[in-house]
Amino acid sequence: MSEILVLVDHVDGAVKKPTFELLTIAKRLGEPSAVFIGVADASAAAVESVKKFGAEKVYVVDDAEIKGYLVAPKAEALQQIAAQANPDAILITSTAEGKEIAGRLAVKLDSGLITDAVDVQEGPVTTQSVFAGSYTVQAKVTKGTPIITVKPNAAAPEESAGAGAVENVAVTLSESAKKAQIVKSEPRAASGRPELTEAAIVVSGGRGTGGNFEPVENLADALGAAVGASRAAVDSGWKPHAFQIGQTGKVVSPQLYIAAGISGAIQHRAGMQTSKTIIAVNKDEEAPIFELVDFGVVGDLHSVLPAVTAEINQRKG
């Protein structure tokens, strides 16, 4: 069976959940090989975790030379590994950086690229959700090595032990890959909540919060959810842009999405319409968000949300 390369998304060796989803998908297509680009010291922990999800091989690239530069060196590293492994497909998480790595790699390998897949099956045939979620599209790469970026929550990660044979790879970087220099990096403060794009449940607040996100955050914590915000809330300065859900923010596809005080403009819908279950709480019964919901409450979020939170906490005992 041919190798399927999976680029490991991690923070200092702590592998993120979407990588396990990619490994699960890779098993459907061939033999999963993980590509870890990071600090050599952190590779052991990463290797252990990707092994559990079926990685037969782990290519380890020491990033001492790479980490100071944006995108280009990682694409070069993958190009060199692909030349060696001759994979049947390359899977990368659909983050901003992941898609850019994929874009550069597609040019380098003269290979077709599909981004934002919500499912990948044998072929590989991908499923994407387009036009703000109003259409689904099945597509296939016809030239070169299929490069596919996959959105978080595209598959349920399945544990399955792989051999996890480590292969250290020495990558040669070109001078032009080292021209966009990362001069400063401030890690985002940990909120203690799940990462927005990966969360199983998201609770979002909009204009209707009036800037008071406490009811939204308390409900999120009762449900173990991530907190999001509409563009109106971000533009008002109530939440940083990193919380924004919609066309110019994050696109999420959780099991449950709760929109509080959000009217549901097309820009917002583009970011959440593929959520499995949608709930809205809004004072305005005419709000377009109610066209999307599985369950809606016409009412003031400032009274409804705290009451729901209390009810949940009580039922949890």
Added chain:
Amino acid sequence: MNIVVCVKYVPDATADQKFESDNTVDRVAVPGLLSELDEYAVEQALQLKEKSEDPESVSVTALSVGPEAAADAIRKALQMGADKGVHVVDDAIAGSDALATSKVLAEAIKKIGGVDVVVCGMASTDGGMSVVPAMLAERLDLPQLTFASVLGARGGDFRIQRDGDVATERIAASAPLVLSVTDQTGEARYPSFKLIMAAKKKPLDTWSLGDLGVDASEVGLSAAWTVVENTEARPPRTAGEIVTDEDGSGAKALADFLASKKFI
């Protein structure tokens, strides 16, 4: 300094978008316009010009690859204040994917010549792949400063803030380079009446693939690196249950719903 700003003509996202029988986006039946996200790119290109030491010596060229009607997107950029436009139009381009589009854009940028800065939006409002700026950087062998939420320039040195998923980064590079900017960089200006009138006299060149030395067989639907096998309108969501809150009844009903779906 020569600045090229890439602009895309897209179907209006607020209209009903659909596919043609060959599974390409219907760009005829749906009214089109300059992609909203590219307006931010035009704005930043104009600000780079205005804030430079000698604005008169800086030229901003709006470049678009697209059908006849895409000239509208370029005209909008000219009305905002770009100096000239280049429109690459060729029947063979229809159905091109991001790889082909980036190739045509790269060749056009080479033909414009002496380009110091290429500015793009963060994504198109139709395809939305967000990969063309990175592909352009790769094809032109230039550094990329992409997804800028804040953009700063001093002479030929550029620095951006990029709000990543796990960190906020500051990234530096020198021209020539490719930039992409987000909607966080600041509101795009409205064209004034004076600029709208002035735009009519601005040069707008039309180039074909032949002018760029690109073979028609390298682009378009038949040469695409990917193929769409099937498109399907998502079934409308079945109408959900909507209750009106009265003295806490809404919260109770919502908690019951969550429990029925096993979220609690």
